[in-house]
Structure formats: structure tokens, C-alpha cells
Amino acid sequence: LNPESRIARPAVLALVVVAVLGGAVTLLFGGGEPPLDEMRLLEARAVAQDHRLALAKEPRFYLFLEPEAGTLSLYHGAALLRAFPVQDLEVGHRRVVGGATVDGEDWRSRVWDGPRVEPPVHRERQVIVSDSVEPPDLAGSVDWIPPTPEEAVPTPKRFVIHFHGGLGLEVTAERSDSATVHAGPWARMSHAAARVLPRNWDRYRIRVAMDAVEAGALYRSLPDSVGFLAVLPGR
Amino acid sequence: VNTQERPLPLRSAIVAAVLLFGCSAVLMVIMGFSMEAVPVGGAVAEAPGVEAVTVDPALEQLRKDLRALDKKLAAQAPRGRYIVIDRGNNRLWVRNGSKQELEATVSTGSGTILRESGGKERTWTFDTPPGRFKVLSERRNPVWVKPDWAFLEEGQQPPKRTSERVEVGSLGEWALDLGDGYMIHGTLYERLLGRSITHGCVRVGRDDLRVVAEAARPGTPVFIY
Numbered sequence: 289l290n291p292e293s294r295i296a297r298p299a300v301l302a303l304v305v306v307a308v309l310g311g312a313v314t315l316l317f318g319g320g321e322p323p324l325d326e327m328r329l330l331e332a333r334a335v336a337q338d339h340r341l342a343l344a345k346e347p348r349f350y351l352f353l354e355p356e357a358g359t360l361s362l363y364h365g366a367a368l369l370r371a372f373p374v375q376d377l378e379v380g381h382r383r384v385v386g387g388a389t390v391d392g393e394d395w396r397s398r399v400w401d402g403p404r405v406e407p408p409v410h411r412e413r414q415v416i417v418s419d420s421v422e423p424p425d426l427a428g429s430v431d432w433i434p435p436t437p438e439e440a441v442p443t444p445k446r447f448v449i450h451f452h453g454g455l456g457l458e459v460t461a462e463r464s465d466s467a468t469v470h471a472g473p474w475a476r477m478s479h480a481a482a483r484v485l486p487r488n489w490d491r492y493r494i495r496v497a498m499d500a501v502e503a504g505a506l507y508r509s510l511p512d513s514v515g516f517l518a519v520l521p522g523r
Numbered sequence: 524v525n526t527q528e529r530p531l532p533l534r535s536a537i538v539a540a541v542l543l544f545g546c547s548a549v550l551m552v553i554m555g556f557s558m559e560a561v562p563v564g565g566a567v568a569e570a571p572g573v574e575a576v577t578v579d580p581a582l583e584q585l586r587k588d589l590r591a592l593d594k595k596l597a598a599q600a601p602r603g604r605y606i607v608i609d610r611g612n613n614r615l616w617v618r619n620g621s622k623q624e625l626e627a628t629v630s631t632g633s634g635t636i637l638r639e640s641g642g643k644e645r646t647w648t649f650d651t652p653p654g655r656f657k658v659l660s661e662r663r664n665p666v667w668v669k670p671d672w673a674f675l676e677e678g679q680q681p682p683k684r685t686s687e688r689v690e691v692g693s694l695g696e697w698a699l700d701l702g703d704g705y706m707i708h709g710t711l712y713e714r715l716l717g718r719s720i721t722h723g724c725v726r727v728g729r730d731d732l733r734v735v736a737e738a739a740r741p742g743t744p745v746f747i748y
Contacts, residue, residue, distance in 0.1 A: 330585045337592035344599035347655055349748060358564035364655060364746045366599035368618070369607045380558035409611075411634060419640040421678035434633065434718045437612050493556045509611030511653060511748045520561065 329356075332521040335397045339517050340366075343399065350399070350515035351457075353377075353494065360496055360506070362514070372506050375462055376497040379520055382490065395455065395492045396520035402452025403514050409441055409507065443504030448490075451516055456490035461503035494518065605744040606658075606707070606735065608725055610651050613717050615707075615727060617738045624738065627731035628717045630710065632724075637676050647672045649722040656701040656745040661736060665698035665708065666691055672722065695729060697736040701745055707735060 336352075343350055344366035352361045353374070361371040379396070434440075449457040498506075604624070607616040610631045617625040632651035639645045669688040671681040682688060695709010710716070710726040720726075725747075727735060 327579075327582055327585065330582070330589055334585065334589050334592060337589065337596060340596055341592065341599070344596060349653075355561050355563050362748065364748065366596060367601050367605060367607075367655075367744065367746055368621070369746055369748060370609065370616075374563050377561040377563050378558040379561055380556045383555060383557050414633070414635045415638065416635060416676060417638045417640050418675040418678070421676060433715065434720050436717055437719070440719070441611070493558065495558065505609070505612050509609045509748060 328521040329519075332397060332519050336517060336519045339397075339399050343515070343517070348513065348515060349511040350517060353457075353496070353516070353518035353520075355519065360498070362506075362509075362511075370505075370509075372498055372502045374496050374498055376495075378495040379493070380495075381492050396518065396522055398517075400451035400453060400455050400516040401513075403510070403512075403516070404450045405507070405510060406448045406450060407444055409510070411440065437508050438504065441504075441508045443500055443507060447503075447507055449510070449514075449516070450490060454489075454491035455516070456493045457516060458493060458495045459503050459506065460495065460497045461500035462497050494520075601744045603743075604738050605746065606739065608651070608707075608745065608747045610653065610719075610747060613719060615725065615731070615735070617735060619738075625731065625734050627727055627735070629728075629731075630716055630721050630726040631719055632721050633719050637672055639671075639675055645671075647722075651721070651723050651725060651747060652703075652705065653747050656705075656747065658707075658739045658741055658743040658745060659700045659702055660741055661739060662698045662700070663736075664696060665694045665706075667694050670704070695727075695732055697732050699736065699739055699745075707745070708732070 340352065340363075343363070347365060349362065349364050349369075352363055353359075354361065355374070355377055357371075358374050359371040360374050362369045381395075443461050446458065446460050448459070451457070600620070604617060604619045607618060608614070608629065608631065609616075613629050613631055615625070615627045615629045616623055632649045635649045637647045637649070667690045668685060669690055674681040693711055694706070695711075698706045698708040700706055705723055705725075707725045707727060709729055709732045712720075712726075713728050716726065716728055
């Protein structure tokens with residue numbers, strides 16, 4: 289054996305063992321919490337309703353996640369605009385080196401602002417200068433038909449709304465027959481890498497899975513300054 | 524050349540790549556998220572023993588407080604019908620409280636920017652504005668008085684006489700005025716519904732427009748997002 293490979297082999301083996309053990313520990317101890325009691329749920333709802341009463345008096349958009357109803361709803365003030373059905377929901381916080389956690393704050397019950405969508409929604413704008421326009425074709429022929437919303441802004445497999453202060457609302461589009469979800473190998477790798485990049489260093493994460501059609505509709509229509517609020521009882 | 528030494532750079536590269544991959548995997552595990560599943564759709568369980576307690580005063584008080592909060596919140600919601608327009612997906616809904624009375628495919632602003640060369644060098648952006656509006660007025664068989672941009676975007680000079688700006692029929696059977704020149708109205712181009720092609724107004728197909736016009740009154744809230 290080459291001396292170099294003699295040194296490298298145990299190191300690689302050790303890394304693989306650490307990675308596998310880490311995954312196993314996460315799987316074993318990551319879930320399995322006792323069920324929520326009614327008191328905690330009602331308390332969380334009361335806090336959320338208090339916030340919503342304040343939001344109802346403001347002319348602003350916000351998303352409201354209500355696990356009991358199974359919806360992520362878009363509101364303007366007190367008016368319901370659209371409810372997006374939620375299929376699965378996970379909440380959590382980022383692990384830190386050494387196993388310590390940061391799930392001690394009231395992040396579950398606050399109103400989040402300052403959204404930034406990743407990947408950003410990109411819409412092209414056509415610019416017309418008046419003296420460069422040809423007079424209309426009186427025969428009425430249309431030579432260009434603009435794209436549909438789905439063609440103009442395809443649904444990503446996964447997008448994250450990062451809120452100021454460290455919350456990431458991650459929406460995963462679940463494939464359905466009628467939906468086209470864009471996620472090539474490169475997109476999957478870049479999403480995985482994005483999780484550990486400093487600019488996406490959210491402290492808290494809410495993962496929502498919804499039908500791809502609904503996820504796409506949400507992605508295309510998110511208001512620029514949308515807020516976020518949830519009913520998430522703590523443990 | 525010593526053939527025994529040749530593979531060393533390749534081996535080093537492989538070892539480096541494996542180490543890099545291993546370290547990345549470990550980092551992902553250590554610095555990833557610790558997640559817990561939350562039941563969705565009313566599956567939140569009551570804690571054992573809660574049912575058995577006849578009356579928990581604290582719980583009862585909380586329920587009472589929550590009912591009062593729900594009532595206050597409901598009082599803030601729009602009363603009666605309101606219109607919701609989704610620009611990103613070109614959809615319109617007529618809602619009445621929690622009921623949805625109509626879902627229609629519409630057309631909204633194209634986002635095109637028109638620059639006037641010469642003259643006043645004005646610029647127009649053909650967006651449908653977001654926010655809360657209300658129906659100011661409803662007009663049956665509206666006549667469109669074409670603004671300057673409607674001529675400039677067709678390579679024509681705007682006429683000075685109003686009579687030369689009047690166009691009949693292009694707005695359909697109804698126009699609901701939202702203010703600042705924005706309207707919900709009909710269209711001659713129903714095959715383009717669902718696409719973002721307008722100058723900021725909301726175009727609705729004939730049959731859906733009849734329902735919208737029937738549902739709306741002056742003062743009906745309109746939410747655009």
C-alpha cells in the first residue's frame with residue numbers, strides 16, 4: 289500500500305462513520321415528540337388572533353399559516369384573499385456545532401416582515417419607444433401572443449421566503465399530474481448548498497409541502513412586502 | 524520517468540475530493556435544521572387526561588377569550604361581497620364572506636414600459652397596481668376615451684379633439700371604475716384571457732363580467748395582489 293492511502297483511508301472511513309451516525313441520531317431523536325395539549329394550542333391561537341387584530345387595521349398583505357385548518361392563507365387586513373391547502377408541515381431550528389439549539393425564543397408566535405424570495409421571481413419587461421413603433425396592422429393579425437403565467441414564471445420544485453430576523457418559510461411543490469415542476473440535478477445541488485450559505489443562514493425554518501399547482505400560484509403572486517404569522521404551539 | 528510515481532497526483536486529487544465531500548456531508552448534518560412534524564388538518568391531539576377533567580377553569584377562560592377574539596376579528600372583515608384579483612396568475616374571484624361565488628380567468632397589466640420620444644418625453648408603465656380599492660362607479664356599455672399612450676404605442680400622434688379619441692365597444696358591456704383610470708371591464712380579445720397583456724386595467728370575459736357587474740355596487744371592496 290501507498291503510504292499516502294494508508295493515512296487517507298482511516299480518515300475517510302472516520303468521516304463516513306460520523307456522517308452516518310449523525311444521520312441516524314437525527315432520525316432517531318429528531319421527531320417523536322408528545323402530542324400538543326389543547327391548552328398550548330389555544331394559547332397559540334389566542335396570541336395569533338391578537339396579532340391578526342392588529343394586522344386587520346393595517347392596509348397590508350400577510351400570510352397566515354394555520355395547521356389545524358391545513359391552510360396557508362393570504363390576507364389583506366382582515367380580508368381573506370386566497371387559501372392554499374397544505375399537505376405536510378415541519379418546523380424547526382438550525383442545529384449549531386456541539387448539539388446546542390436555539391429554539392428558546394418566541395419565534396413561533398411573532399409577525400415576520402421583510403420577505404426575500406429565493407429563487408427570486410423574474411419577470412421581463414418590454415420597453416417600447418414611441419417613435420420606433422409601426423402603425424397597427426389593420427387586418428388585425430396578431431404575430432405575438434404573450435406567455436401564460438405558468439410559462440412566464442415556471443414553478444420551482446422548492447422556494448424559500450426568507451424573512452428579516454431569521455425565519456425561512458420553505459415551500460415544496462408536490463408533483464401532480466397537471467403540474468410541471470422544474471428541478472434538474474443542478475437545481476437540487478444548488479438548493480442543498482444554499483442551506484449552508486451565510487446569506488441563507490436562517491435560524492428557524494418552516495417547511496410546507498403543497499400541491500405543485502398551488503405552490504406555483506403562491507410563488508407567482510407573492511406581494512412584495514408580505515408578512516407572515518403562524519399558529520405554532522411550542523413544546 | 525519513474526512509472527511508480529505517476530499515479531500519486533491522481534490519488535491525491537481523489538483523496539482530496541473524498542475528504543472535501545466527507546467534510547461537506549458532516550457539515551450538512553451538523554449545521555442543517557432540526558425539524559419536527561406538525562399535524563395538519565385538525566390532527567392536533569388533546570393531551571391525555573384533558574378530556575377526563577370536568578371543567579378546567581383556565582381552559583374555559585381561554586376558550587371564552589378566544590371566542591371574543593374571533594368575533595372581533597370577524598367584525599373587521601369585509602361585509603358582503605368583495606372582489607379579489609391575482610395579477611401573478613390572472614385570476615379574479617368574487618367572494619361573499621367565506622363563500623366563493625365566482626372564479627374567473629382575466630388579463631392584467633403587461634408590465635410593458637412605453638417611452639415617448641420627443642414631445643413631453645413621458646413614460647408609462649403598464650402595471651395593474653396592488654392594494655385595496657373600491658368600485659367607484661359602474662357603467663353599462665361604456666365608451667372609451669383613448670388616452671395619449673393608446674395612440675403613441677401604435678405609432679400615432681394623439682389627436683387634440685376628444686371626439687377623435689372615442690372608441691365604442693372595446694370595453695365590453697360593463698366598466699367598473701377603480702379610480703386613476705384603472706377599470707375592470709370587458710374585452711374583444713377573449714382568447715387572450717389568462718395572459719398579462721393590458722395597460723393596467725383588468726379585462727374579464729363577457730359571461731364572467733356580467734356576474735361581476737351584478738355582484739358589485741359602488742363601494743364594493745376590490746383587493747389586488
